[in-house]
Amino acid sequence: MSSVPPPLAYSHPGRPPERPELPEGVSPVPRWPAWTAPLALLAAFAAALVGSVILVVIVAATGGSTKHPPPWTDIVGTLIQDGALVVSAVLFARAIRRPRPSDFGLRATRWGPAVGWLLLTWASFFVTLLVLRGVFGVDDSAKDAFQELSKGKGAGIIIGLCLLVTVVAPLAEEVFFRGYFFTALRNWKGVPVAAAITGVTFGGIHVFNYVNDFNAVA
Numbered sequence: 001m002s003s004v005p006p007p008l009a010y011s012h013p014g015r016p017p018e019r020p021e022l023p024e025g026v027s028p029v030p031r032w033p034a035w036t037a038p039l040a041l042l043a044a045f046a047a048a049l050v051g052s053v054i055l056v057v058i059v060a061a062t063g064g065s066t067k068h069p070p071p072w073t074d075i076v077g078t079l080i081q082d083g084a085l086v087v088s089a090v091l092f093a094r095a096i097r098r099p100r101p102s103d104f105g106l107r108a109t110r111w112g113p114a115v116g117w118l119l120l121t122w123a124s125f126f127v128t129l130l131v132l133r134g135v136f137g138v139d140d141s142a143k144d145a146f147q148e149l150s151k152g153k154g155a156g157i158i159i160g161l162c163l164l165v166t167v168v169a170p171l172a173e174e175v176f177f178r179g180y181f182f183t184a185l186r187n188w189k190g191v192p193v194a195a196a197i198t199g200v201t202f203g204g205i206h207v208f209n210y211v212n213d214f215n216a217v218a
Contacts, residue, residue, distance in 0.1 A: 030103045034188030036092050037181045041201070044081075044088035044176065051080035071157040078164045082172035089180035104179030177202050 055076055059069050093099035101107065153161075177198055185194035 029187070030093065030096060030099065030183055031187055032093060032096055032180065032184040034185050036095075037184040040088045040092040040176075040180060040184075043092070044084040047084035047088065048081045051084065052077055055080065071153045075157065075160045075164060078161075078169060082164075082169055085172050085176035089176045093180060103183070104175045106175070106179070173202070 055073060056066050056069075059073060060066050064070050089104065090099060093103060181201070182194050182198040185197055188194070
């Protein structure tokens with residue numbers, strides 16, 4: 001008999017290893033209660049608010065302006081928000097069972113389909129963006145908006161903000177919204193309802209943030 005564990009012995013080239021079998025009675029899909037989804041989101045908001053207040057106190061104690069805080073506070077504030085989302089998801093998940101990375105959608109996949117879906121998503125994004133710009137008559141002023149938002153910030157701060165917005169924040173939001181929030185709601189009414197509620201919630205939060213950001217530079 002081979003001494004290689006089954007998940008490796010029966011894997012195929014180009015495919016991720018099969019998931020190891022779970023103990024009897026343990027569901028492969030986490031059975032997180034649906035009511036914990038909004039509760040976890042509120043808990044993350046509360047933790048982020050407390051962290052933001054502490055950040056303001058630190059800025060004031062070090063002689064900085066709380067009305068016009070130094071640029072580094074944008075980075076720290078975003079890290080606090082992202083950390084609050086991830087910690088909230090993990091803590092609520094642990095109330096049911098010890099979570100695994102795969103419970104939040106963090107698992108290996110095949111490169112071919114992944115790249116294909118990535119390109120399709122990008123294409124649909126730009127098509128939708130062009131359509132919405134035509135419908136609402138939005139001018140191509142993204143460059144001007146970036147210049148306003150980056151005014152007075154050094155290269156290091158801008159690079160840090162870009163990394164947060166394009167890497168750290170998306171990963172944290174995926175863990176919480178797609179990993180925990182959507183999964184908990186899926187256990188209630190299935191995929192379509194969970195996807196709709198998650199999408200509206202996620203979009204609503206970001207629309208609110210964008211409105212505040214662009215009002216600040218208007």
